[in-house]
Amino acid sequence: MYSLIENDIKKLVNANDESLQFVLSHFRQIKTKRNHFLLKEGDICRTCYFINKGCVQVYYLDKNNDEATRDFFFEAQWMTNIESFSKQEPSKEFYRTIEPTELLAIDRDSFFQLISKVPPFMEAYRQILEASYSHSIQRINSFNAMDALERFHWVREYQPHILTRLPSKIIASYIGVSPETLSRLKSKLRVERKKG
Amino acid sequence: MYSLIENDIKKLVNANDESLQFVLSHFRQIKTKRNHFLLKEGDICRTCYFINKGCVQVYYLDKNNDEATRDFFFEAQWMTNIESFSKQEPSKEFYRTIEPTELLAIDRDSFFQLISKVPPFMEAYRQILEASYSHSIQRINSFNAMDALERFHWVREYQPHILTRLPSKIIASYIGVSPETLSRLKSKLRVERKKG
DNA sequence: CCAAATCCTTGACATATATCAAGACTGGTG
DNA sequence: CACCAGTCTTGATATATGTCAAGGATTTGG
Numbered sequence: 001m002y003s004l005i006e007n008d009i010k011k012l013v014n015a016n017d018e019s020l021q022f023v024l025s026h027f028r029q030i031k032t033k034r035n036h037f038l039l040k041e042g043d044i045c046r047t048c049y050f051i052n053k054g055c056v057q058v059y060y061l062d063k064n065n066d067e068a069t070r071d072f073f074f075e076a077q078w079m080t081n082i083e084s085f086s087k088q089e090p091s092k093e094f095y096r097t098i099e100p101t102e103l104l105a106i107d108r109d110s111f112f113q114l115i116s117k118v119p120p121f122m123e124a125y126r127q128i129l130e131a132s133y134s135h136s137i138q139r140i141n142s143f144n145a146m147d148a149l150e151r152f153h154w155v156r157e158y159q160p161h162i163l164t165r166l167p168s169k170i171i172a173s174y175i176g177v178s179p180e181t182l183s184r185l186k187s188k189l190r191v192e193r194k195k196g
Numbered sequence: 197m198y199s200l201i202e203n204d205i206k207k208l209v210n211a212n213d214e215s216l217q218f219v220l221s222h223f224r225q226i227k228t229k230r231n232h233f234l235l236k237e238g239d240i241c242r243t244c245y246f247i248n249k250g251c252v253q254v255y256y257l258d259k260n261n262d263e264a265t266r267d268f269f270f271e272a273q274w275m276t277n278i279e280s281f282s283k284q285e286p287s288k289e290f291y292r293t294i295e296p297t298e299l300l301a302i303d304r305d306s307f308f309q310l311i312s313k314v315p316p317f318m319e320a321y322r323q324i325l326e327a328s329y330s331h332s333i334q335r336i337n338s339f340n341a342m343d344a345l346e347r348f349h350w351v352r353e354y355q356p357h358i359l360t361r362l363p364s365k366i367i368a369s370y371i372g373v374s375p376e377t378l379s380r381l382k383s384k385l386r387v388e389r390k391k392g
Numbered sequence: 393c394c395a396a397a398t399c400c401t402t403g404a405c406a407t408a409t410a411t412c413a414a415g416a417c418t419g420g421t422g
Numbered sequence: 423c424a425c426c427a428g429t430c431t432t433g434a435t436a437t438a439t440g441t442c443a444a445g446g447a448t449t450t451g452g
Contacts, residue, residue, distance in 0.1 A: 060337055068341035070333065083330040086323075092337065115322075126311075126322065127282075133329040134279040137266065140336055141256055141288065144372050145264035147408070169429065176340050178410055183431055343438070363449095365399065374440055379401055393452100400447070407440070417430070422423105 001029055004076050005050045005104055012127050015120035023114055023121050027104040032097050039095040045084035046108045051077050054101025057170060060093045069174040071139070072098075072162060078128050098166060148177045152185055197225055200272050201246045201300055208323050211316035219310055219317050223300040228293050235291040241280035242304045247273050250297025253366060256289045265370040267335070268294075268358060274324050294362060344373045348381055 002024050009015060009023070027050070032038075038056065039045055049056075051073055058079075059069040070093065073079040084091040085108060106114075115122040142154045152175055155162055162171060172182040198220050205211065205219070223246070228234075234252065235241055245252075247269055254277075255265040266289065269275040280287040281304060302310075311318040338350045348371055351358055358367060368378040 060341075062341035063346075066341070068337065070336050070340070082326055083333065086326040086330070092334075122318065122322075126318075126325070129322070129325045129329060130278055130282045133325060133332060134282070136329060136332040136336060137279065138288075140266050140332060140339075141264065143336075143340065144266070145256075145258035145262070150259075167429075179430075180411080180432085181409055184409095187431075363399075375400075376402085376441080377439055380439095383401075395452090396450090398447105398449075401445090403443090405441085407438100409436105409438080411434105411436070413433085413435105415431090418428085420425105420427090422425090 012124040013120040019118050026110040027106050030103045030105050032101050034099050036097045042090045045081040047105050048080040050104040052102040054099045057098050067173045151175045208320040209316040222306040223302050226299045226301050228297050230295050232293045238286045241277040243301050244276040246300040248298040251294045253294050263369045347371045
């Protein structure tokens with residue numbers, strides 16, 4: 001139950017076994033079916049998650065009530081709605097499992113106690129924040145000035161598991177095109193592959 | 197010289213005067229003309245900045261060598277290329293002043309010494325990271341599922357100083373449209389305003 | 393304060409992507 | 423195992439935005 005998260009923390013920081021076990025003891029396990037909402041628009045986020053198995057889609061509803069996917073989270077990833085979690089403001093996003101999912105969860109109060117009491121945990125959190133922030137910047141840059149085909153290539157290069165593991169409709173909402181356009185892109189690529 | 201940054205840190209954390217002065221003593225002042233590059237693509241970022249006066253544009257070059265602007269930084273904002281600064285990898289972005297600009301600068305080594313030695317500074321950094329990450333998420337969500345006009349409205353609502361202070365060409369590269377399209381949007385809005 | 397460079401606007405046209413519609417396919421559930 | 427809801431594909435058409443071009447306005451630096 002704790003092996004993935006233990007590895008992950010050890011990869012980030014040096015922590016003695018005692019403080020590591022102390023940290024881990026604050027996490028509880030949660031198992032969900034697919035299509036389970038961990039957080040909805042308007043909720044206050046009080047939990048930080050580490051994913052042991054499964055997949056979560058983070059999205060919001062645009063003005064036509066279509067889903068616009070910002071990100072996905074898979075095994076061995078940390079996940080929370082940072083804005084709502086840190087400032088206790090209502091979430092603007094939905095967090096929903098796409099597969100049956102197993103999570104480790106820590107409440108906000110415990111979390112902030114840990115980062116103030118256990119320096120290596122603060123250090124790990126800092127690194128996770130920096131990496132998450134970097135990742136979102138890459139997403140902005142990669143998607144803002146690319147057309148649909150380039151965005152598709154970008155996902156195939158840097159996040160290929162998204163293309164193999166998730167339904168096309170959801171992939172389309174991540175790439176920022178209609179399902180029809182994504183379908184045509186793929187069909188075009190198939191034809192070009194036959195020719196080449 | 198230090199009054200803006202002092203206020204900013206005090207707003208975030210409680211720090212006694214001694215540690216605050218200790219922190220501030222690690223910053224040096226930099227004054228630049230407009231169109232000065234603080235960081236170029238390929239450079240390793242070794243500095244974190246606090247802006248006292250002026251404005252910096254962060255952009256990268258797309259495949260046609262057009263500028264795509266990710267963000268702007270103004271007075272009383274913290275700024276660094278987080279990916280390059282934290283991992284010492286080459287920057288993918290350019291940082292260029294748009295106006296004559298005055299900055300406070302701290303080197304990476306000093307910075308990391310401070311966050312490990314001065315807990316309130318670590319705490320301030322954590323809050324800045326969380327806020328910056330939140331901001332980039334809002335940018336992703338606001339721009340990904342909006343058309344050009346909606347993005348323009350969004351900027352007018354949440355970052356109006358961008359529209360009044362910066363040249364249209366640069367605004368267009370932030371909104372993600374060609375200068376011609378932005379010009380037509382504005383002209384359309386002027387007409388509608390006359391009618392209404 | 394002037395000249396040169398840059399920027400802004402507008403028109404005509406090209407292109408990418410969305411929308412609507414309909415049929416084929418698929419997988420989860422009773 | 424079969425059915426049904428949901429998904430995927432493909433075509434026809436509509437729309438938003440890009441590109442190219444040129445003249446007018448504005449800004450910058452000497």
